[in-house]
Amino acid sequence: MSDYVIECHNLETAYAASLNRPILNGINCQIKRGEFVVLLGLNGAGKSTLLRSLVGLVPPVKGEIRINDLVMTPQTLPQIRRDVSMLFQGGGLIRQLSALENVLCGRLGARTTWQTFLGFPKRDRLLALELLEQLGLRQLADQKTSLLSGGQQQRVAIARALIQSPQILLADEPITGLDIMASQQVMQTLSKLHTEQGMTIVAVLHDLGIAAKYAQRAIVLNAGRVVYEGLCDNLQAQFAEISS
Ligand SMILES: Nc1ncnc2c1ncn2[C@@H]1O[C@H](COP(=O)(O)OP(=O)(O)OP(=O)(O)O)[C@@H](O)[C@H]1O
Ligand SMILES: [Mg+2]
16 A cells, blocks of 8 residues: 555546646646645636546546546546545535534435435434534534634534544645634644644645645646745745745
8 A cells, every 4th residue: 555645646537628737737646645735826826626627526637636546537536535525615504404413414425315315323423413513613513504604614624524533634625714713713623633643734824934834845837837835934935936
């Protein structure tokens, strides 16, 4: 078994006429088990597309994605999805549902259609409540998520991603739009999952200071390619090069 849990080899996605090139244009990167990696890049660099491709939401046109030594194909995707959870940019919660119901939605992938008609088992409800408790949201479990603050919604989204006990968590801009306190809480939650549970975390961030504080390594994208992969020191210089 290799040390890497995520590997992209010459990953290319569909051609975008507006960009005059494939959106991901030959991505090569490798992420080790238990690493906390930050994914950086200007707007439109391809960060969200890369994370989405790692859970099979953007089909590769060329190249290869390997998760836990498994090459991603339609056949291996269900197994890969059991190991990888994604936190979508903007949270992606269902506004009309309560916090608890949103967290339970994270279990839908593990259940057959007819099982979902029977409602969620008590075990899942207890697990969802426990996760909400850990994230400081126990009191708000029955609140509609549209009524929660941005930071609270983000934590519900984290609970939803965690209910399937993933080995790998992909977080697309988990702190964008949050105040300093809420950002810190969310980053500390991710950091704890990394240090205490050994979870592999890949987070898209825009703040270089926060990136350097929490992540062990950075991957910088520009125009659908990796332009830097390495330590988080001197990230400013990497960006100065992109924007020049
Ligand atoms: N389905 C699509 N069809 C055409 N173009 C797309 C599609 N999805 C994304 N793009 C384009 O691909 C580029 C990369 O988009 P992506 O969302 O991955 O960027 P990003 O790095 O996440 O940016 P941001 O920091 O703004 O979130 C953008 O120019 C976007 O307009
Ligand atoms: Mg994005």
